[in-house]
Amino acid sequence: MKGQRDNRFDHAGQQGFEGRAAGRQGTGGLTGGKRASGQQAPAARYGYSAQGAHRAAPQGARGKAAPGATGAHGMATPDQTAYMPAMPGAGSGGKGAGGKSSHASTKMPHKAVFIALGIFIVILAIAYGAGVFVFHERFYPQTSLGSLDISMNTREEAAEQLTAVESNYEVAVSGEGLDFVVSAEDGGVSIDADAVISSAASDVNPWLWFIQMWGTHDETSHLAASSDEGALADFVRAQVDEFNADAEPSEDASIVYSSNSGAYEIKQEVYGTQVAADQVASAVATAIATMQDTVRVTEDMLVKPQVLSDDERLASGRDAANAMIKCDVTLKSSDTGVQAGEVNGDVISQWISFGEDFQPTLDEEAMGAWIDDLSSAYNTIGTTRTYTRGDGKEVTAEGGDYGWSVDSETLKSAVKDAIDNGTQGDLEVSFTSTGNGYTKAGMDWGAYCDVDLTEQHAYYYDASGDLLWESGIVSGVPDAENSTPTGIYWLKNLQQDVSLKGPIDPKTNKPEWDSPVDYWMPFVDNLVGLHDASWQPSWVFSDASAYKTYGSHGCVNLPTKKAAQLFDIIQIGDPVIVHW
Numbered sequence: 001m002k003g004q005r006d007n008r009f010d011h012a013g014q015q016g017f018e019g020r021a022a023g024r025q026g027t028g029g030l031t032g033g034k035r036a037s038g039q040q041a042p043a044a045r046y047g048y049s050a051q052g053a054h055r056a057a058p059q060g061a062r063g064k065a066a067p068g069a070t071g072a073h074g075m076a077t078p079d080q081t082a083y084m085p086a087m088p089g090a091g092s093g094g095k096g097a098g099g100k101s102s103h104a105s106t107k108m109p110h111k112a113v114f115i116a117l118g119i120f121i122v123i124l125a126i127a128y129g130a131g132v133f134v135f136h137e138r139f140y141p142q143t144s145l146g147s148l149d150i151s152m153n154t155r156e157e158a159a160e161q162l163t164a165v166e167s168n169y170e171v172a173v174s175g176e177g178l179d180f181v182v183s184a185e186d187g188g189v190s191i192d193a194d195a196v197i198s199s200a201a202s203d204v205n206p207w208l209w210f211i212q213m214w215g216t217h218d219e220t221s222h223l224a225a226s227s228d229e230g231a232l233a234d235f236v237r238a239q240v241d242e243f244n245a246d247a248e249p250s251e252d253a254s255i256v257y258s259s260n261s262g263a264y265e266i267k268q269e270v271y272g273t274q275v276a277a278d279q280v281a282s283a284v285a286t287a288i289a290t291m292q293d294t295v296r297v298t299e300d301m302l303v304k305p306q307v308l309s310d311d312e313r314l315a316s317g318r319d320a321a322n323a324m325i326k327c328d329v330t331l332k333s334s335d336t337g338v339q340a341g342e343v344n345g346d347v348i349s350q351w352i353s354f355g356e357d358f359q360p361t362l363d364e365e366a367m368g369a370w371i372d373d374l375s376s377a378y379n380t381i382g383t384t385r386t387y388t389r390g391d392g393k394e395v396t397a398e399g400g401d402y403g404w405s406v407d408s409e410t411l412k413s414a415v416k417d418a419i420d421n422g423t424q425g426d427l428e429v430s431f432t433s434t435g436n437g438y439t440k441a442g443m444d445w446g447a448y449c450d451v452d453l454t455e456q457h458a459y460y461y462d463a464s465g466d467l468l469w470e471s472g473i474v475s476g477v478p479d480a481e482n483s484t485p486t487g488i489y490w491l492k493n494l495q496q497d498v499s500l501k502g503p504i505d506p507k508t509n510k511p512e513w514d515s516p517v518d519y520w521m522p523f524v525d526n527l528v529g530l531h532d533a534s535w536q537p538s539w540v541f542s543d544a545s546a547y548k549t550y551g552s553h554g555c556v557n558l559p560t561k562k563a564a565q566l567f568d569i570i571q572i573g574d575p576v577i578v579h580w
Helices: 002-027 030-036 042-046 050-056 078-082 097-135 155-168 193-201 206-212 229-244 277-289 312-324 345-351 364-378 408-421 538-542 560-569
Strands: 143-145 170-175 178-183 254-258 263-267 294-296 328-332 339-343 352-354 360-362 385-388 394-397 424-428 431-433 448-452 457-461 467-472 487-490 495-501 514-524 528-532 556-558 575-579
Touching: 097 206, 143 155, 155 193, 170 277, 178 229, 178 277, 229 277, 254 312, 254 345, 254 352, 263 312, 277 294, 312 352, 312 360, 328 408, 339 345, 339 364, 339 408, 345 352, 345 364, 364 408, 394 575, 408 424, 457 560, 467 538, 467 560, 487 514, 514 560, 528 560, 538 556, 556 560
Parallel strands: 170 294, 328 424, 448 575, 528 556
Antiparallel strands: 170 178, 254 263, 328 339, 352 360, 385 394, 448 457, 457 467, 487 575, 495 514, 514 528
8 A cells, every 4th residue: 555655646746746847837937947957856856756747647637736646536645745845836837736825824914014004104194294284383392582481482472472571671781890780771672573583483494393393492593682872872881981980090001201210211001990881882782682681791891001011112212202301401690690490301301292103202382381480580670579678678679671581582492402412511591681680589689779769768789788878869759740760770871961851842842941960870761860959959858758849850869979979889780779
């Protein structure tokens, strides 16, 4: 029996394989191609003959038999089935039962995967569309606008938040000792909330929400507010000016004169604590523009010196100025023997100014004013003098034409030349008018004649103050036309045998008077002077009131003898002091 089973197996199996082979050959299948390439057939691999199987199998069953041999009724025995391998699928000429079963086992899992994938895609599409819809009008989560949290806000909601902030908005300014607050009203602040929100919303791309929504979003850069530039600047400056009033100002490095060293030096710059109002105002305006609520005043906003000590222009100017103060001269008058003053660095430095280029310039106007002041101390003509006469009486006199007058224009030129040349030594002071001596202020003369109208007495003192001569006098009649003029005059002439004539009388065409004198000593031009008056009675020279009735036309009448004595000692140019 075993042998029979084997024969049937061989015969039927061979037919089955041949049937499948025929099917493959008829359709040009991949199996026939492989055999043509020299691959071994399945039957050969399992040790049986393909030819025997072909003969045993019915022709109509080729390609339909299940793997394994069939008996007379076309059924395979269990033993035969156990030895048949599963064959690859064939062409239309011969699909075996084993090939059909393998295809059905993989088709169902593939379909389930496609269904699940389709459902997932639909869900994703719905979720994506929902996200696009939501973020078309709303901001992403974790979105900030300045200090505002506008996460998931609609544009309208975000604009409402921003508008609410505007009325309460303020900027706190602090630092470097300065501390104040700028309100929205103070700065004229206004916000276009809709424009700001619209600009910020431009960063939201609803089509990419699934990427962008996960991060943080700072839209502060879109914040924009406007301010009243003028009102803001005025408010900030008022606050800063109030602070600066008590703050230490900065100082530029400069060129200064040191009296200790007698030279110009560079003074170091000073860094103060005052704040630059324009910089603070600019910082506040910038903060308002981006809706920041604080401004920190830093050291950079302090007023800084603009010129530093290492500026080469300072060194150049200093050296040039020091060259100008080398002059050191003493102003002296050989006529008076008086030292009028000194022109040295301490004085010249008062006349030097520095330009924007720090080069020194001599202020000749200031120099001239100094010389004028100096001259005034020595210009005595017409000034009031108070002195003590030799007999101890204190006398005050003013007016007249006697005195000293400095030639200030010549002196100015001489001083300027001395400065330019760095002259050292004495510098002569020249005068346009001189007296006969200069002893001290208030008594700028040597020998002098004192005419006391109150006493009706005259005195002549030498330069040492010794009395050399005196005499009673008769002065002019005390009226508007004939009173003797008071003042300090200088003696104009010394003449003898002169006829003193009055003005011409229009009626007679002759002088109103014609009085010959032996000694004529005029002191007011050639009109009023001291002279002998032989026509006066002798008693009038000892009566202090005689001038009221026996007075002259203005001259000082003397006894002839006394006139001769005075004529011998008085000098032209001597002062004649007439006073009450």
